Amino acid sequence: MKTRNEILIHLGALLLVAALAVAAGLAVTADEPGLGLLDAGVESRPSARYVFKTVRAAPPEGGAVVEPGGKGYENGAANIVTAVVADYRVLDTLGEVLVLFAAASGVGLLIPIRRRSAGERQASPIVRTAVPLIMFLALITGAYIVLHGHLSPGGGFSGGAVIASAFILRFLAGRRPDPRGKRLLSALESAAGLALLTVGLIGLAVSGTFFAGFMPQGTLGSFASGGILVIVYTLIGIKVAAELSGLSADFVGGK
Amino acid sequence: MIVWVASLGVLMFAGALAVLFQRSLRGAILTFGIVSLASALLFVLMKAYDVAITEASIGAVLTTAVFFWSLRRLEDEGYEDKE
Numbered sequence: 001m002k003t004r005n006e007i008l009i010h011l012g013a014l015l016l017v018a019a020l021a022v023a024a025g026l027a028v029t030a031d032e033p034g035l036g037l038l039d040a041g042v043e044s045r046p047s048a049r050y051v052f053k054t055v056r057a058a059p060p061e062g063g064a065v066v067e068p069g070g071k072g073y074e075n076g077a078a079n080i081v082t083a084v085v086a087d088y089r090v091l092d093t094l095g096e097v098l099v100l101f102a103a104a105s106g107v108g109l110l111i112p113i114r115r116r117s118a119g120e121r122q123a124s125p126i127v128r129t130a131v132p133l134i135m136f137l138a139l140i141t142g143a144y145i146v147l148h149g150h151l152s153p154g155g156g157f158s159g160g161a162v163i164a165s166a167f168i169l170r171f172l173a174g175r176r177p178d179p180r181g182k183r184l185l186s187a188l189e190s191a192a193g194l195a196l197l198t199v200g201l202i203g204l205a206v207s208g209t210f211f212a213g214f215m216p217q218g219t220l221g222s223f224a225s226g227g228i229l230v231i232v233y234t235l236i237g238i239k240v241a242a243e244l245s246g247l248s249a250d251f252v253g254g255k
Numbered sequence: 256m257i258v259w260v261a262s263l264g265v266l267m268f269a270g271a272l273a274v275l276f277q278r279s280l281r282g283a284i285l286t287f288g289i290v291s292l293a294s295a296l297l298f299v300l301m302k303a304y305d306v307a308i309t310e311a312s313i314g315a316v317l318t319t320a321v322f323f324w325s326l327r328r329l330e331d332e333g334y335e336d337k338e
Contacts, residue, residue, distance in 0.1 A: 165312050
């Protein structure tokens with residue numbers, strides 16, 4: 001039987017969903033230029049500059065986008081999402097990384113150490129045999145997503161989460177985290193965070209702006225392109241992977 | 256494409272309602288994972304591949320796993336999940 005509080009909570013959730021639906025409908029049908037989702041005035045939005053200029057715009061000397069092989073684009077990254085996340089708005093991304101760090105350390109601080117319960121269930125032999133194979137594939141996919149964030153969809157956050165999901169699979173199959181691995185994870189995480197700040201400070205020293213690009217853009221579509229983007233996103237990938245793996249190790253509990 | 260988007264939307268809406276009104280916590284967690292997976296597919300249909308990768312790995316894997324581990328901790332403390 002449901003208590004009155006539960007019914008009230010469900011009612012509140014339904015009201016919230018209804019309000020969101022009404023707001024979405026208003027946003028879609030808004031008449032003012034640049035506000036409605038379906039109107040033609042996309043050019044008048046602030047985001048239009050990023051959408052139309054950074055990657056898909058013509059190079060300084062004019063002409064169409066050449067990929068691969070184009071040179072002289074503003075940012076040099078073929079993936080526009082990464083260009084915004086890890087270059088134009090990298091300060092926001094730094095804040096996001098700090099939020100994730102605070103969440104992970106909060107979990108580590110608040111969660112009690114779990115005693116191993118007597119009736120611990122073992123995963124079936126099929127799962128235990130398949131997990132190393134799947135983990136191998138997930139690690140390779142994650143590394144690819146992290147390293148090619150400036151060329152194809154993905155990047156540090158998503159690739160780091162894929163790498164962490166490999167470790168999560170391992171924990172789900174019954175493996176216990178060992179304390180040495182956890183220490184290594186936190187050392188890796190701290191090193192990546194410090195290196196990320198150092199990249200920002202190098203930009204500050206070179207051209208007077210925090211996280212300014214101090215490396216050549218390279219050729220659009222090749223691996224060595226996008227300036228500091230590859231470095232920034234690789235460091236974020238290491239940090240996110242270490243953080244999420246450490247968080248799940250905290251949840252699984254010690255010996 | 257609109258048919259796929261609409262059917263995924265209906266699936267997600269039904270899944271979200273099922274999460275709210277399910278008796279078993281274990282089943283609710285699994286349904287929540289299915290909703291996450293459907294939203295990742297929806298992002299793929301809308302050509303937002305970056306978001307789709309993140310949603311599939313964080314929403315469908317990490318969140319589900321964390322919920323399951325929390326449930327196991329609750330069961331260690333004596334909580335009994337309804338079937």
